[in-house]
Amino acid sequence: MSDLMSIFGTPTMANAQYEKGKIKLEFSKNQIKKAGESIRKEGVTNDNVKLIQNYRAAHLYPLMIIKNLVWKHIQKIAPNAIIARRLKRLPTIIDKLTRDTLDGINKNTMCVTRMQDIGGCRVIVDNKEQLLRINSSLEQSRTLHITKLSRDYNINPKKTGYRGIHRIYQCYGKRKEHDWKGFTIELQLRARLQHLWATTVEVVDLCEGKTLKTNPYDADPRWIAFFREMSDFLADEDGFISLSNEQKTQKKQ
Template identity: 35%
Template sequence: MDWIQPLYTRSEVDRAGEKLAATGWVDNGRGEPDTRHELAVLNNWRAAHSFPLNTIQMGLRRRIRSIEPQAIVSQRLKRAPATIAKLRRFPGMKLSRMQDIAGCRAIVSSPAGVRELWSAHRRSKMKHKLIREVDYIQWPKSSGYRGIHLVYRYRSDRNETYNGLQVEIQLRSKLQHAWATAVETAGAIKDQALKSSEGNAGWLRFFALAGSWLAIKERSPVVPDTPSDPVTLRDSLVRLATDLNVVGTLDDYRTFISYAPERLPPHCHYFLLERRPDERSMTVSGFRKSRLAGAAKLYEEREEEIRGIDGAEVVLVAMDSVANLRAAYPNYLFDTDLFIKELDLATRRQVHLPGHPLHKR
């Protein structure tokens, strides 16, 4: 297949990023300076990451086969509004150096599986250079987020076109993924950037507490500035969940979202997911591997169409099977069943949790 190549220099990419960050996403084309060229630069830069992303996720799949064959592996290209928002949050960041434009993720059953997969990457002899690794399980984010992040700089002697482009790998357990799914779902419903620690203080505190509750279940360190005593933590979590009507909020939208994977063309590899909370709808478009360019173009068009619509999102992902789409991206289906189940368990009066390291940073 013909892969999309970068058409602009890194200096041009950075200049485009600076202008887009100054203008913002929602306001672009709404009386602000014309940014069509800058968006074209960003879109090409993003699409050009497809080749190194595909290469690195193939390596991830190979390593995971001997560890947990049923694990879910997915990949995605970062949404334009999320990219611009990140540039605005971090004024010194350069678009050409952003490490998560392209990302792939593995979801395994337990933290032990996460660490085994991490160790397998460390032992690997691939040419791509590991430039960053962060253990958010041992050192959870204050938001409650947990997982392992690895960033690789692509390198190939046979195809130097993409050398230097970066790809992020996220390794998560099922419970860690359930937490992240719930945060993104609540953020979409409330139209707040909760995953970036922005928005309602009550919801942010709730997810920090929930992160600690799940960490204790996985015998992992709790989130900074949350109770280390399980009973105190449980009481605080349940009280806040009740005040915010967390279960009702999450469950209300889930019952309205559905999609029909059987209607997609056969042998799809790329999927365009479009979520519209205002219409309580979700659409999925499928593309074969040979149609990456068409999928990338439609991605750009859909992003433009939903600009300014509260909570609306579209993302281009790749999966080995449409059957795994729900498991990999439940947030786009408002599917928070596992998280709600764990929250329900927290409401029980008796707390029977295994021993765990409760030290904090």
């Protein structure tokens, strides 16, 4: 209970928040899937968006559970870390269902029930050591939730230069039955400089009307090159990579 109190303030507040977050899925996964397909083919209607809204809301409770799980590990390693959670906005979900594919060639076949980041939790720590220790601690933890996927973008950065560690949790995956069994929550672990980089990308997208974050294939290659180089410099500063003086000089040119 002390972990809940550190997040919500008092036991009463903690219980109230958890109870408020227990929004159950009122439709079958197949109905949700068909609603997503309907939005892509026919556009948004009151009927299909109602199902998507319920599916989105049903992620809140498992999101709170995963955030609390992560918080327990953070307290021991990086008590000053920042942790935040969010449900993906409905317009963003709809956009992912209806927009062109990233490569601009293949048909969009995105299925809403396969989206793994409708519920998302983000942790920002000071440095590489804390980042790796928290990730290792989570790897070794015994929990009812299954780590469905773990990607270390420090080893293999994205095309844009994005770095960080992503973990996908399948809630209550080890339970035989549970009302929220199978809901997936994405956890992002970032060092402070990595978060600064990612925030800068979002600001450029907003101010310049770019698509660096959502569709790098369609973005200005000059921006992509700039942020990739910036990412390398910051990774060198954090100790994830080591750039020689010659490499640094070449990148500055």
